[in-house]
Amino acid sequence: MLGLTATFIRLTEGELCEVIHDGGEGNIRGNQLINIDKSWDAIAFLISNQQYDYDEQPIAKLIFGTHDLCEYSDSEVCYILPEEVKAFNRHLSQLSDExxxxxxxxxxxxxxxxxxxxxxxxxxxxxxWKYLLHWISEVRTFYQKASANNEAIITYIT
Incomplete structure (x- = not known):
């Protein structure tokens, strides 16, 4: 069954600068990538405290990105700077599973x-819930690693 899935890519700030300079093209290391399946909208909804107007809920930007990068396969590709990744990681750590x-x-x-x-x-x-919790845990781990390594994140939904 096809559907919209979200992908996150971790990269150094230098790699992000190269990708920005190249208009979204670049060599991305595959081991720094996760795809969170179709859970992206539900996760954004839950972390935003049931607010669907994501423009009014900055925390949802950890799913959608904070800065526009380019278009890819009819999708908006966005990125998140390392200092923003750290802030999102802190916020995620304050949201309990319960x-x-x-x-x-x-x-x-x-x-x-x-x-x-x-x-x-x-x-x-x-x-x-088990399905969502699996992907929430993956997102948390991904942001923890990116934050610890002072990395940026690229996001896109296709």
Missing amino acids: MLYNRLDFEFMETHNVYPNIWDNEAEKEQV
Whole structure:
């Protein structure tokens, strides 16, 4: 089943400068990349405290990026500077699993068309939570590594 997935790439500030200079082209190390499947919108929704207007919720930018870079495959490619990565990492570390779980409101998420639109069966809440928690943990780990290494992040959804 096809759908929109989000990809994050960690890179040094020097590598980011090269990518920016080359208009989004560049050599990216594959071991610095994760794809968080279709969980991106739900994660943005949960970390933004159920606010769907992401422009008004700066924390959601850790999914969508803070600065425009280029277009790729009909997608906006954005980046996050190392100091912003550190701030996002601090914020993520303050959001407990329990806090995020308590924000998991299927009816509200279905009403707001949160992707991937799997919110119509409350009986599957625990299974969906396991799926989301897996990707939330991956995002946390990714940001922790980027923060510890003073790295930037490129984000895109395709």
